[in-house]
Amino acid sequence: xxxxxxxxxxxxVQEGDSAxxxxxxxxxxxxYFPWYKQExxxxxxxxxxxxxxxxxxxxxxxxxxxxKTAKHFSLHITETQPEDxxxxxxxxxxxxxxxxxxxxxxxxxxxx
Amino acid sequence: xxxxxxxxxxxxxxxxQEARLRCSPMKGHSHVYWYRQLPEEGLKFMVYLQKENIIxxxxxxxxxxxxxxxxxxxxxxxxxxxxxxxxxxxxxxxSPPDGEKLFFGSGTxxxxx
Numbered sequence: 389x390x391x392x393x394x395x396x397x398x399x400x401v402q403e404g405d406s407a408x409x410x411x412x413x414x415x416x417x418x419x420y421f422p423w424y425k426q427e428x429x430x431x432x433x434x435x436x437x438x439x440x441x442x443x444x445x446x447x448x449x450x451x452x453x454x455x456k457t458a459k460h461f462s463l464h465i466t467e468t469q470p471e472d473x474x475x476x477x478x479x480x481x482x483x484x485x486x487x488x489x490x491x492x493x494x495x496x497x498x499x500x
Numbered sequence: 501x502x503x504x505x506x507x508x509x510x511x512x513x514x515x516x517q518e519a520r521l522r523c524s525p526m527k528g529h530s531h532v533y534w535y536r537q538l539p540e541e542g543l544k545f546m547v548y549l550q551k552e553n554i555i556x557x558x559x560x561x562x563x564x565x566x567x568x569x570x571x572x573x574x575x576x577x578x579x580x581x582x583x584x585x586x587x588x589x590x591x592x593x594x595s596p597p598d599g600e601k602l603f604f605g606s607g608t609x610x611x612x613x
Binding site: 420422424430431432433434437477479481487488489490491492493 | 556
């Protein structure tokens with residue numbers, strides 16, 4: 389089955405700096421890669437996603453890049469703000485979407 | 501359009517009791533997934549269901565755990581004879597018929613005393 393690895397497990401940045409979270413996957417059949425943000429006591433919230441036919445996608449301060457050859461994808465957050473502090477999960481899903489395989493999460497702390 | 505609704509938000513059970521967790525998917529969504537999350541850990545897949553069908557239950561423990569998604573009503577995750585190790589947050593997610601874009605509920609925090 390698919391194996392998604394996520395790094396780093398914790399990340400601390402100064403407000404205004406950029407944050408990058410990286411994930412790798414093992415199954416070449418995976419073609420959909422969402423990112424989720426989970427705040428304390430809440431469910432994961434979809435923040436951005438990318439399909440395998442696209443190399444990069446941006447939504448305001450958030451961007452995701454995908455390298456299918458190397459089987460890795462990354463989340464980029466620019467001009468970080470304290471409210472970006474949360475746990476971020478990457479995920480990979482194969483063609484049939486029967487399963488979503490999640491990374492272990494990255495706890496992002498943005499210091500004011 | 502209401503999101504994925506889970507109830508209860510918090511459930512306290514004594515060892516040996518049964519726990520029933522409910523999930524109503526988003527309107528128009530026909531796929532339901534259950535995930536379990538221990539503190540400071542990631543999301544572990546348990547089961548994937550469509551209406552009246554269990555599609556993939558490879559993440560479910562073989563004993564005491566069961567799930568259903570009836571034709572009418574919410575999806576139910578049932579844990580019989582709970583033990584302390586069952587204490588966790590249980591998240592339900594739903595997706596539309598094409599299966600893409602998974603949306604999560606707020607979760608049920610199960611505490612076993």
